[in-house]
Amino acid sequence: MRVDHLSELALEQQLLQSTAERSQHLESCARCAARLQAMREESEQFRRFVFPATQDRVAAATRSKSRFGWIAAGLAFAVLVTVLAVPRGPSADYVGVKGAQLQLSVYREAEGVGALVHDGEAIPAASQLRFRVRTVGDPCRIWILSVDSGGAVSRLFPAEGEEGGLVASGDALPGGVALDGHPGPERLFAVCSRRPLSFKELERAAKDSIAQGEAPVREARELPGLDNALQTTVLVEKTP
């Protein structure tokens, strides 16, 4: 026989305001009653652990936003960065935009706003990052990836797809990434290619050219063998 259980949202509603219909169901449904009890315990966890640990930051961040307004918070995200990269070593048949450049801006979420991360800056190892890129010339397909001292190559943008993300210059890239929480240097590369470039090619270029260890990550400047792709890089030093 089919049994209709209360959804998560219905249980939330019951916690907010009990109704006779839901109460009746809960009396005869052990599963829903158990889930409701677990939700009450999670409320208690919030009160005992989460609220005390975060209330100061919440109040401070809200105060800051009140003072400068939401526009200012948006502008903080929009402040331009950073690292300029001139394409290196184009092949002989390269036909590109004169003075073509690629800029990568990296922002760390801090107290509700985006804080610009400078090349080589120390940041918390589990930071959440967002990106903005600027290109000169025709639209290109953007990849952002990173390499850490363990030799791990991570795909940061786009999260899906096989050819890189086609984005307009100056756009904040959708989504974000959370760093892995392990201290040590991590080098981020932005690669902008007019031709479809697979992540596997980039991964191979990174693995082949950057040895494991902290020094190789800090010293790396480019991914070799990417033909006419523009690229730039930003180093972050993840701290405990």
Next chain:
Amino acid sequence: MSDQRVLELYQQWGPVVYRRCLRLLRDPEWAKDATQDVFLQAARQLEKLEAAERVLPWLYRISTHRCLNLRRGARRREAHELVLEVREEAREHGYDETQLGQQVLARFDATTQAVAVGVLVDGMKHEELAQVLQISSKTVSRKLQRFLVQARKYLARST
């Protein structure tokens, strides 16, 4: 808004956000950070939406989107840490797996992910979910069907 008012709202609505984040992220520390993040995003609006019946679906929606977004970004966490338990009722929809892994979810757009999680993990009815996500019931059905067909194909290939 005064600090006192902000913290009152945080005490009132923080548990809702925390529970949602904990359910989707399955990690108390991660959920704690996400809760703070979602609340900061919501604080101003919360004061305007005084009626609880309006606040709850809205908070539920933004918490869901934010946490699914975090899951998408957390590429280095082991896939098994990001597995969601599927409700028994999901079999009625033709989803026979007991778990919903990030490797499956990640193949779909944000709204389809929210639909799949809403129906299969949270046990929401189509109408209920449509109201929360502010899309039509028809769109919920369409996206769920698309998810089910493609997820089954993917799971069949990967076994």
